[in-house]
Amino acid sequence: MSTTDPDNPLRSPTSPVGPYCSFGGHLNNAELAETLSHHLLSFLGRDPQRAGNRELYKALAYTVRDFLIERWVKTQKEFYARNRKRVYYLSLEFLVGRSLGNSLVNLGLLDRVSETLKEMGYNLAEVREEEEDAALGNGGLGRLAACFLDSMATLGIPAYGYGIRYEYGLFYQRLLDGFQMETPDNWLRYGSPWEFERPWNLYPVKFNGRVYSYQDDQGRLRYEWVDTDEVMAMAHDVLVPGFNNDSVINMRLWSAKAPRDMDLVSFHRGDYVQAVRDVVDSETISKVLYPSDDIREGQELRFKQQYFFVAATFQDILRRYQKKHEDFKQFTDEVAVQLNDTHPAIAIPELMRLLLDEGGLGWEEAWEICVGTFGYTNHTLLPEALETWSVDLFGRILPRHLEIVYEINRRFLEEVAARFPGDQDRLRRMSLIAEGDEPKVRMAHLAIVGSHSTNGVAELHTHLQKTRIFKDFYDLYPERFNNKTNGITQRRWLLKSNPGLAALITEKIGGDWATDLYRLRELEPLAEDGEFRRRWLAVKHDNKRRLAALIDQRCGISVDPAALFDVHVKRLHEYKRQLLNALHVIVLYHRIIGGRAEGFPPRVVIFAGKAAPSYQRAKLIIKLINSVAETVHRDPRVEDRLKVVFIPNYGVSLAEKIIPAADLSEQISTAGTEASGTGNMKFALNGALTIGTMDGANIEMCEEFGRENMFIFGMTAEQVEAARRDPARQPQTVYQENEEIKAAVDALGAGIFSRGDSAIFRPLVDSLLSSDDPYLTLLDLPDYLRCQEEVGRAFDQRESWARKSIFNVARMGKFSTDRTIREYAREIWGLKV
Ligand SMILES: *Cc1c(COP(=O)(O)O)cnc(C)c1O
Numbered sequence: 001m002s003t004t005d006p007d008n009p010l011r012s013p014t015s016p017v018g019p020y021c022s023f024g025g026h027l028n029n030a031e032l033a034e035t036l037s038h039h040l041l042s043f044l045g046r047d048p049q050r051a052g053n054r055e056l057y058k059a060l061a062y063t064v065r066d067f068l069i070e071r072w073v074k075t076q077k078e079f080y081a082r083n084r085k086r087v088y089y090l091s092l093e094f095l096v097g098r099s100l101g102n103s104l105v106n107l108g109l110l111d112r113v114s115e116t117l118k119e120m121g122y123n124l125a126e127v128r129e130e131e132e133d134a135a136l137g138n139g140g141l142g143r144l145a146a147c148f149l150d151s152m153a154t155l156g157i158p159a160y161g162y163g164i165r166y167e168y169g170l171f172y173q174r175l176l177d178g179f180q181m182e183t184p185d186n187w188l189r190y191g192s193p194w195e196f197e198r199p200w201n202l203y204p205v206k207f208n209g210r211v212y213s214y215q216d217d218q219g220r221l222r223y224e225w226v227d228t229d230e231v232m233a234m235a236h237d238v239l240v241p242g243f244n245n246d247s248v249i250n251m252r253l254w255s256a257k258a259p260r261d262m263d264l265v266s267f268h269r270g271d272y273v274q275a276v277r278d279v280v281d282s283e284t285i286s287k288v289l290y291p292s293d294d295i296r297e298g299q300e301l302r303f304k305q306q307y308f309f310v311a312a313t314f315q316d317i318l319r320r321y322q323k324k325h326e327d328f329k330q331f332t333d334e335v336a337v338q339l340n341d342t343h344p345a346i347a348i349p350e351l352m353r354l355l356l357d358e359g360g361l362g363w364e365e366a367w368e369i370c371v372g373t374f375g376y377t378n379h380t381l382l383p384e385a386l387e388t389w390s391v392d393l394f395g396r397i398l399p400r401h402l403e404i405v406y407e408i409n410r411r412f413l414e415e416v417a418a419r420f421p422g423d424q425d426r427l428r429r430m431s432l433i434a435e436g437d438e439p440k441v442r443m444a445h446l447a448i449v450g451s452h453s454t455n456g457v458a459e460l461h462t463h464l465q466k467t468r469i470f471k472d473f474y475d476l477y478p479e480r481f482n483n484k485t486n487g488i489t490q491r492r493w494l495l496k497s498n499p500g501l502a503a504l505i506t507e508k509i510g511g512d513w514a515t516d517l518y519r520l521r522e523l524e525p526l527a528e529d530g531e532f533r534r535r536w537l538a539v540k541h542d543n544k545r546r547l548a549a550l551i552d553q554r555c556g557i558s559v560d561p562a563a564l565f566d567v568h569v570k571r572l573h574e575y576k577r578q579l580l581n582a583l584h585v586i587v588l589y590h591r592i593i594g595g596r597a598e599g600f601p602p603r604v605v606i607f608a609g610k611a612a613p614s615y616q617r618a619k620l621i622i623k624l625i626n627s628v629a630e631t632v633h634r635d636p637r638v639e640d641r642l643k644v645v646f647i648p649n650y651g652v653s654l655a656e657k658i659i660p661a662a663d664l665s666e667q668i669s670t671a672g673t674e675a676s677g678t679g680n681m682k683f684a685l686n687g688a689l690t691i692g693t694m695d696g697a698n699i700e701m702c703e704e705f706g707r708e709n710m711f712i713f714g715m716t717a718e719q720v721e722a723a724r725r726d727p728a729r730q731p732q733t734v735y736q737e738n739e740e741i742k743a744a745v746d747a748l749g750a751g752i753f754s755r756g757d758s759a760i761f762r763p764l765v766d767s768l769l770s771s772d773d774p775y776l777t778l779l780d781l782p783d784y785l786r787c788q789e790e791v792g793r794a795f796d797q798r799e800s801w802a803r804k805s806i807f808n809v810a811r812m813g814k815f816s817t818d819r820t821i822r823e824y825a826r827e828i829w830g831l832k833v
Pocket residue numbers: 138139140143569570571650651652655676677678679680682
């Protein structure tokens with residue numbers, strides 16, 4: 001590797017590579033303690049004897065990073081030498097959470113470090129709490145990207161994650177009088193010890209300007225993008241270790257920097273302050289993560305973020321490719337690019353531009369490379385979440401790309417017209433441009449047309465793609481559509497987050513499940529072992545005690561660990577139906593104060609989740625949950641039979657504490673709206689039983705577990721479709737005919753939970769009773785109530801509950817991202833794994 005190679009981390013000025021990095025994983029406790037002291041002294045300028053937890057965290061993180069960097073260099077050399085096809089995973093979000101614990105687990109250092117710290121007078125658990133979450137994502141989509149990196153590293157795939165290094169991650173959520181308040185997530189305040197800055201390798205990214213066309217010396221029409229503004233992209237690498245395999249891959253995150261000679265004109269004019277302001281402006285591109293999940297953001301800055309990271313990434317990909325190649329003939333043999341949703345779909349016209357305008361290729365040849373390179377993962381069924389960009393804005397910021405999109409569309413519509421002659425309506429539906437007062441580019445259409453694979457993230461989702469949202473495209477390109485059911489990494493979501501359960505499982509069946517989750521099947525016979533069931537429940541109880549302490553500390557509410565912990569944690573969204581759950585809570589409350597709750601176990605209903613700051617309805621649901629909680633807790637008749645808790649600031653680290661303590665997992669979206677869900681998998685892997693609709697991956701979990709081991713209720717996706725069209729299916733009917741439901745909705749509307757204020761929750765009441773409530777909440781409520789009663793009875797049969805819990809865990813093999821990634825690798829990327 002040359003000295004200007006940004007793949008070489010040894011060049012980084014912040015890389016503490018010295019005599020302390022070559023211990024190769026075999027150092028003993030004394031050596032480890034010495035390394036820690038060295039880092040404390042030399043990096044932090046502190047007397048190692050007087051370091052606090054925060055200093056120790058940093059020193060430990062740098063020590064681990066030394067370990068990682070050595071292995072990363074080796075891994076990169078191997079990839080280079082073996083010249084294997086590389087996979088580029090492009091995602092605007094990586095919801096990583098904390099790295100220290102995960103790295104220690106994957107490197108096999110957890111026990112040794114824990115012991116050493118103890119000898120030094122520290123507690124590893126406390127030290128780990130010093131780390132800020134890297135919340136560079138909103139929810140499921142970003143967390144999936146992080147699980148994928150863990151699995152790709154563990155499977156030894158030559159992969160790179162590419163994204164943006166947001167200076168501010170997902171906002172920090174506080175509650176003020178039960179309302180969500182957002183504050184900035186300044187996660188880099190104290191710096192991040194996990195990243196390597198590459199300040200000397202900057203790529204220019206252009207915006208705006210105009211297209212200049214001319215004839216080249218062979219008489220061909222050529223295009224040049226001129227008079228552009230420029231921003232520089234600087235790389236930061238975050239290392240991702242595989243589990244126990246010495247393989248380390250990286251996530252390369254770009255931050256925006258002003259070009260050095262930025263706006264010299266202003267300097268010459270003497271307008272120094274304006275010049276500095278321009279610098280600041282151009283650096284805003286990577287300033288903040290947009291906080292919307294499953295809602296479209298039409299902002300110009302978001303569009304710029306998308307192009308910024310794609311343009312920098314492709315310069316990097318081409319640099320790496322061109323080290324070995326003079327032309328593009330081998331491109332699709334060596335490069336696979338996966339688009340995580342349409343957020344990076346601008347990569348399609350960008351690669352075309354690079355091949356046509358800079359590489360001098362002809363259209364057909366460039367297009368074949370383009371389609372061969374890309375795969376596209378669609379993550380949503382909500383039509384309102386499909387991205388579009390106004391042609392106006394698109395053309396202003398990326399004029400050359402808009403021309404290319406038009407040309408792609410012209411050729412594409414010709415193809416459609418040839419296949420389906422005379423079908424004007426089909427042309428209009430399939431066009432990459434939605435016509436109207438304000439014409440828009442449909443990014444999903446662009447992504448399907450410009451790639452060789454479009455996948456959904458669960459069987460039902462893929463089925464609905466083919467039959468509903470992308471039906472026309474499936475008619476044209478059936479071979480492009482495929483399913484890749486999501487998963488989770490068991491390293492973070494069991495081994496690290498639930499050490500008690502992980503140890504019990506390993507004691508019985510060995511530890512191979514960490515890399516082969518299907519091995520959990522061997523737990524099945526143990527469901528009949530009474531002693532094992534006792535220990536299984538004891539681990540759960542222990543986790544519940546710890547969560548109870550956290551709830552006490554953060555919410556000031558005391559809960560009994562013996563109660564049924566009923567948990568609904570995920571983004572706040574109407575389709576996820578936290579409102580359905582809240583209505584159940586109100587019904588329970590009425591039953592308790594009406595003396596109709598005898599024989600049911602005490603419950604703690606736990607919520608957590610952020611609402612997009614602009615999503616008023618979702619924020620009102622947060623307020624409702626907190627208001628119901630207050631009313632219930634204030635009522636002396638309830639005693640300890642019902643508690644309602646909203647834990648603020650849901651994120652990866654909080655999820656790792658909540659999920660191992662859950663008895664019941666709420667996965668109750670309107671059927672046909674949740675693409676897959678991955679929260680559902682995390683809970684089941686930690687021994688919670690699921691109450692859920694036949695939606696997303698719940699269906700496949702049910703196939704694995706058997707219906708008798710899950711609490712299924714509500715309409716299927718087909719029934720939902722039919723109900724939406726059937727004027728006889730009215731929420732009003734449910735409201736009139738079911739006394740308990742009527743009482744619950746009336747209480748909401750009467751201000752029972754809002755100190756007599758009958759206006760505040762009016763919008764929720766109206767939506768529940770509206771004949772076009774898209775989420776059909778009241779229609780599913782009666783069956784939900786029935787199913788919850790069944791849960792209550794089942795929880796009191798502790799032995800059979802434990803059997804079901806063990807059985808669920810034993811059947812979780814399919815839901816590892818190791819399985820998911822193998823399928824992507826073989827069926828989309830063309831790798832052998
Ligand atoms: C897994 C996860 C999600 C996704 O949860 P769903 O229940 O699938 O919506 C969201 N946020 C965090 C922090 C997660 O860990």
